[in-house]
Amino acid sequence: MDVAHRLAVGPDSADDALLEAVEAWVASEVPQSWQNAAAEGRQAIRAIRPRAEYEAWYPSFAATGLAVSTWPVAYGGLDLSVEQARLIEGRLGPLNLGRLNPLGLHNMAPALFAHGTEAQRLRFLPPMVQNAERWCQMFSEPGAGSDLASLSMRAELDGDEWVLNGQKVWSTWAHHSEFAICLARTDPSAMKRKGITYFLVDLRSPGVEVRELRHMGGTVDFNEVWLDDVRVPDTNRVGAAGDGWRVAASTLAGERQMVAGSGSGGVDRIGGSGVARLIEAARRNPVDPVMKDRLVALYCEEQVRGWTNERVRATVKAGGTPGPAASVGKVHQGTLNQAIQLAATDMLGAAAMAFPLADTWAESLPYELSGMIRSRANTIEGGTTEVNKNVIGEKVLGLPREPDPWHGASWEDTPR
Numbered sequence: 001m002d003v004a005h006r007l008a009v010g011p012d013s014a015d016d017a018l019l020e021a022v023e024a025w026v027a028s029e030v031p032q033s034w035q036n037a038a039a040e041g042r043q044a045i046r047a048i049r050p051r052a053e054y055e056a057w058y059p060s061f062a063a064t065g066l067a068v069s070t071w072p073v074a075y076g077g078l079d080l081s082v083e084q085a086r087l088i089e090g091r092l093g094p095l096n097l098g099r100l101n102p103l104g105l106h107n108m109a110p111a112l113f114a115h116g117t118e119a120q121r122l123r124f125l126p127p128m129v130q131n132a133e134r135w136c137q138m139f140s141e142p143g144a145g146s147d148l149a150s151l152s153m154r155a156e157l158d159g160d161e162w163v164l165n166g167q168k169v170w171s172t173w174a175h176h177s178e179f180a181i182c183l184a185r186t187d188p189s190a191m192k193r194k195g196i197t198y199f200l201v202d203l204r205s206p207g208v209e210v211r212e213l214r215h216m217g218g219t220v221d222f223n224e225v226w227l228d229d230v231r232v233p234d235t236n237r238v239g240a241a242g243d244g245w246r247v248a249a250s251t252l253a254g255e256r257q258m259v260a261g262s263g264s265g266g267v268d269r270i271g272g273s274g275v276a277r278l279i280e281a282a283r284r285n286p287v288d289p290v291m292k293d294r295l296v297a298l299y300c301e302e303q304v305r306g307w308t309n310e311r312v313r314a315t316v317k318a319g320g321t322p323g324p325a326a327s328v329g330k331v332h333q334g335t336l337n338q339a340i341q342l343a344a345t346d347m348l349g350a351a352a353m354a355f356p357l358a359d360t361w362a363e364s365l366p367y368e369l370s371g372m373i374r375s376r377a378n379t380i381e382g383g384t385t386e387v388n389k390n391v392i393g394e395k396v397l398g399l400p401r402e403p404d405p406w407h408g409a410s411w412e413d414t415p416r
């Protein structure tokens, strides 16, 4: 990382000095047109800032350390306290400087912080923060989604390298990524959760084949990935061999937090309040009493979701882990966002049905409609609503566990 561009602030900086440094950086490094648009709201920024332009500019933002300001300097951050980060967030929020590489930030990084070696953190975190190495997650398989622990991808040790064989699916952004976090089975004779190991896989290695999957929104976001004798150095194993299930728990908790919006880069930060946007639209174009009623109910629910996320953040701040509480937020956010997106589509009325059916139809969809289609995945991605309800029932409410007739059996003796 180019230390010369890091913002000259640290944990000892007074609040005034911190804000002054951020202010000076915004004035000199954030394009004036973005600053002007910020005054008109997030939609205005989106309208004038193409993604490619943002990606080209992003490394200079990441180099300041502001993208992960609470992380240690050696990993790309500024070592600031959560309070200092919040202060900065207040100034940067209106500029909508979304963090790139979310699967690196929220899925890979928590595992490296909790279970990685210092050498792994120094090697992988700074280029991930810079978006110079992009990350995806290869956990799910055709036969292992909700029941992830039954996964079949094999990894066998050969000298100081592991040889990986098998298939993954739904790997979001694998077609744009340099690296993947990947779970593979290293001991089939162990119980299914015991014989799994967590790897960092270079997707440019020989034997990796990524095939794109187009979803109902018309775009390609996820992929099938085949690994055929892919060699992964033992130095890219996170945690002990056979302990990958425990390592993966850090990743999955981080993912649930991201989807629920309680993580630092969650929906609150990048998308703002969905309901507030609808209420704003309803002020401009009056809606009928039934829609008014829906908006009030959605507004109340969104407040409750916000408070749940606050509780998770407070737990993390106090040194706890997000744990099962993040599942509550995840379940709530999934269904709530679907209801918000559906209301947005209903407010469009007949216009929601009229869009050109051409090769480029996905790009011509009104954002309300593409948002509604995309939101169907909210109750599946990051663990389905049904499975998260099981987690809440067992881990939060202490209800009896689901019966498992194969409890105690080895993976190879368990039917799949």
Ligand SMILES: Cc1cc2nc3c(=O)[nH]c(=O)nc-3n(C[C@H](O)[C@H](O)[C@H](O)COP(=O)(O)OP(=O)(O)OC[C@H]3O[C@@H](n4cnc5c(N)ncnc54)[C@H](O)[C@@H]3O)c2cc1C
Residues within 6 Å of the ligand: 136, 137, 138, 139, 140, 141, 142, 144, 145, 146, 147, 169, 170, 171, 172, 173, 222, 377, 380, 381, 382, 383, 384, 385, 386, 387, 390, 402
């Ligand atoms: C947009 C999107 C992006 C994704 N990105 C990634 C990614 O980047 N990397 C990755 O590894 N995976 C990814 N996934 C996969 C995701 O994690 C899985 O789809 C999810 O865990 C469900 O697994 P499955 O699709 O195999 O469904 P299944 O597990 O087959 O479930 C089918 C249905 O059965 C229900 N069900 C299953 N078990 C139970 C149970 N015990 N009790 C009650 N109901 C149950 C489920 O709720 C669901 O309704 C993504 C999925 C989506 C939709």
